[in-house]
């Protein structure tokens with residue numbers, strides 16, 4: 356069975372990213388084995404001072420467990436017109452160049468503002484492209500998240516909920532189509 360790991364890409368307690376991750380998992384679970392990872396659990400304190408190129412064991416464990424999947428969904432909030440700093444730190448400790456190489460990645464953005472984290476999602480896409488990831492073209496950008504999204508019922512707008520479900524149902528097909536073709540080749 357396919358394995359898809361979801362990253363709630365912030366360390367903020369009780370985050371919307373985690374709520375969206377849990378909601379998204381409900382659909383992904385129909386097609387794949389899933390697991391949610393939260394950057395709230397990333398051992399940030401262990402990399403203080405800069406341990407680049409010699410990641411502590413705690414970071415290696417977090418990374419290895421996360422990377423053990425066929426595809427990834429990143430749920431990204433907007434902080435100051437960008438993605439959370441902890442997501443960049445996490446990315447800078449992923450094994451280079453292997454991690455993310457030719458690996459399918461789907462993205463969901465969420466923000467309190469009107470643009471649904473378009474900026475951070477596109478910024479992170481640049482980094483994923485640099486790391487040779489295969490970015491899934493469908494992506495949901497959740498605007499005004501506190502008013503438009505509910506963890507139990509999803510998006511208030513029927514039309515947007517339909518698009519979100521389409522992304523979540525289509526991504527596993529994309530992952531499956533690439534399995535054994537490009538990944539690790």
Ligand SMILES: Cc1cc2nc3c(=O)[nH]c(=O)nc-3n(C[C@H](O)[C@H](O)[C@H](O)COP(=O)(O)O)c2cc1C
Pocket residue numbers: 365367369370371372373432433434435436437465466467468469470500501
């Ligand atoms: C440090 C910080 C910076 C933020 N900057 C923005 C911003 O630039 N644009 C925006 O629309 N919302 C901004 N917000 C609001 C968040 O996008 C919104 O609360 C989001 O749901 C937070 O995601 P989280 O709950 O997953 O942490 C910011 C929130 C925080 C904590």
